[in-house]
Amino acid sequence: MDYLKRIWEYAETEKKWIKLAILLSSIGVLCGIMPYIFASSIINNLIQGNHDTKYYMLLCLFIFLGYSLKSILYSFALKISHKATFSILKNLRISIAQKLPRMPLGKIIDTSSGEFKTTIVDQVEKMERPLAHLLPEMTANILGPLFIIIYLLIIDWRLAILSLVSIPVGMIFMGLIMKDYASDYAKSVEVNTNMNKSIVEYINGIEVIKTFNQGENSYSKYENSIYANAEYFYKWMKKTQFSMSLSKAISPTTLITILPIGFLMYIGGSLEISSFIMVIILSLGVAGPLLAAINFIDSLAQVGTTVNRIDSILAADEQIHSDNITYFENYDIKIKDLHFAYDENKEILKGVDLFVEENTVNALVGPSGFGKSTIAKLIAGYWDISDGVVTIGDKNILDIPLRQLYDLVAFVSQDTFLFNDTVMENIRMGKVNARDDEVIEMAKASGCHEFIMSLEKGYQTIVGSGGSNLSGGERQRITIARAMLKNAPILILDEATAYIDPENEVKLQESISKLIEGKTVIIIAHRLSTVTDVDKIFLVEDGKISCAGDHEELLNKSNTYKDMWRANLKK
Numbered sequence: 001m002d003y004l005k006r007i008w009e010y011a012e013t014e015k016k017w018i019k020l021a022i023l024l025s026s027i028g029v030l031c032g033i034m035p036y037i038f039a040s041s042i043i044n045n046l047i048q049g050n051h052d053t054k055y056y057m058l059l060c061l062f063i064f065l066g067y068s069l070k071s072i073l074y075s076f077a078l079k080i081s082h083k084a085t086f087s088i089l090k091n092l093r094i095s096i097a098q099k100l101p102r103m104p105l106g107k108i109i110d111t112s113s114g115e116f117k118t119t120i121v122d123q124v125e126k127m128e129r130p131l132a133h134l135l136p137e138m139t140a141n142i143l144g145p146l147f148i149i150i151y152l153l154i155i156d157w158r159l160a161i162l163s164l165v166s167i168p169v170g171m172i173f174m175g176l177i178m179k180d181y182a183s184d185y186a187k188s189v190e191v192n193t194n195m196n197k198s199i200v201e202y203i204n205g206i207e208v209i210k211t212f213n214q215g216e217n218s219y220s221k222y223e224n225s226i227y228a229n230a231e232y233f234y235k236w237m238k239k240t241q242f243s244m245s246l247s248k249a250i251s252p253t254t255l256i257t258i259l260p261i262g263f264l265m266y267i268g269g270s271l272e273i274s275s276f277i278m279v280i281i282l283s284l285g286v287a288g289p290l291l292a293a294i295n296f297i298d299s300l301a302q303v304g305t306t307v308n309r310i311d312s313i314l315a316a317d318e319q320i321h322s323d324n325i326t327y328f329e330n331y332d333i334k335i336k337d338l339h340f341a342y343d344e345n346k347e348i349l350k351g352v353d354l355f356v357e358e359n360t361v362n363a364l365v366g367p368s369g370f371g372k373s374t375i376a377k378l379i380a381g382y383w384d385i386s387d388g389v390v391t392i393g394d395k396n397i398l399d400i401p402l403r404q405l406y407d408l409v410a411f412v413s414q415d416t417f418l419f420n421d422t423v424m425e426n427i428r429m430g431k432v433n434a435r436d437d438e439v440i441e442m443a444k445a446s447g448c449h450e451f452i453m454s455l456e457k458g459y460q461t462i463v464g465s466g467g468s469n470l471s472g473g474e475r476q477r478i479t480i481a482r483a484m485l486k487n488a489p490i491l492i493l494d495e496a497t498a499y500i501d502p503e504n505e506v507k508l509q510e511s512i513s514k515l516i517e518g519k520t521v522i523i524i525a526h527r528l529s530t531v532t533d534v535d536k537i538f539l540v541e542d543g544k545i546s547c548a549g550d551h552e553e554l555l556n557k558s559n560t561y562k563d564m565w566r567a568n569l570k571k
Helices: 002-010 012-047 053-102 105-110 113-125 128-155 157-162 166-178 181-204 206-211 215-250 255-267 273-294 297-314 372-379 402-408 423-428 436-445 449-453 472-486 502-515 551-557 559-570
Strands: 333-340 349-356 361-365 387-392 409-412 490-494 520-524 536-541 544-549
Touching: 002 012, 002 053, 002 128, 002 297, 012 053, 012 128, 012 273, 053 113, 053 128, 053 297, 113 181, 113 297, 128 157, 128 273, 128 297, 157 255, 157 273, 166 215, 181 215, 181 297, 255 273, 333 372, 349 372, 349 387, 349 536, 349 544, 361 372, 372 387, 372 409, 372 490, 372 520, 402 409, 409 472, 423 436, 423 472, 436 449, 436 472, 536 551, 536 559, 544 551, 544 559, 551 559
Parallel strands: 361 520, 361 536, 409 490, 490 520
Antiparallel strands: 333 349, 333 387, 536 544
């Protein structure tokens, strides 16, 4: 099973402890067999008329030691396996956290937070049972019965075989369950993920829901996903209940064959009473551990789905860039014959050619859905480029280390995100080692200082999850201040003033004009009035640059631009 091999790979740093847990657990199971052996000796000696009290006391002591050692070793094994397991789970989550930045940023953005939550929290947590219990306990619970069966074969091979009859019969019913278990479990994960997505969406969208009085419709979607999750698990359990009950009822009935046939063999003279009693008692020790092992079969079936979900992140494609620091003589941006598709069946960019000179302000305009934001995000390194070339300062961006590329570009989107921290720390994200006075100075330069000081605790005000305690315009201005503090040579503004009222927009535009001096700037604009004074405008149509020039040139050269300008004037 490849997924068991993969689990063992997850446990790389803790293998010695998992092995020790398996060893202790196996010895514990063997110690658990001792009481059966000594109990049968006691019964045989009583039948034979042995009245030596000390002998029986000694055997009882061995029985007590067997149980005690089993419990002690089992406890130590579980302690070791759990300690190792939680270390493995920690490392798994760290590996996922370290993997995410190496994945295309666009892939991260396009995946719902509910789906990531299900994988990172729920699915990783489900590795606890196979790692802490399945490997040590299932191994031990298989080894224990194996040793008993070997011992039974030595005593009487006929009864040894008879003692196993009920187990495969019970397993037949278990097989009926396991036939579809993997697909059923995969479906349960899907249903649960959909529920998590709905919960996250409902909570994140509560403001919009209230604003447009869509509480009933939105709650219905949220409610339906929860009921769908509950209904699926109810039907699944109902479908498997009868077979599971039969399996657990039949498997341990080893005596159903041993007692009648063993009795016939005894009265027929082919079986001694001591051997008969020994087989009866030892056979009782076969079913218990095997049933305990069977209880892990559902975990085995789940492991495949769980591993696949975790590996969907750990084994996902990474952005492949050079590790060598690049030095730049300029920050010109050139794009040559760039093709790109999010979905292989739908190409977004169809051969883009573009040149942005350093220290100039440029705008990408055009109808929605034709690739403006995609061009900007490819420059910023959100995805790697496989068809075409993008260079910064004549250096292919694939030859620029990702960390350096992210330092080169400051990207401000209209979809702002703030951490649930203070205003001060949210701005400081642009430059983590910035002093408080530097943050405040940048806030003043960005036109944020006045509104920040009007907040209850000023710069120490907690903005709430995602910035929920602030208005859209306030969030936008803080993200702009954060980007400015970063002081990257290339600045991309994706409709960065979309949520700001006209009065403050004018002030902010004036602040931005001062702050972008000496930088290479690309503005994605939906309102043409905000970019009429830029150095160059690129008109994006149907995945290509159809026209370029300043505002007056485009009015004369492009009917599309002229129509967009007229529409802008009517607003």
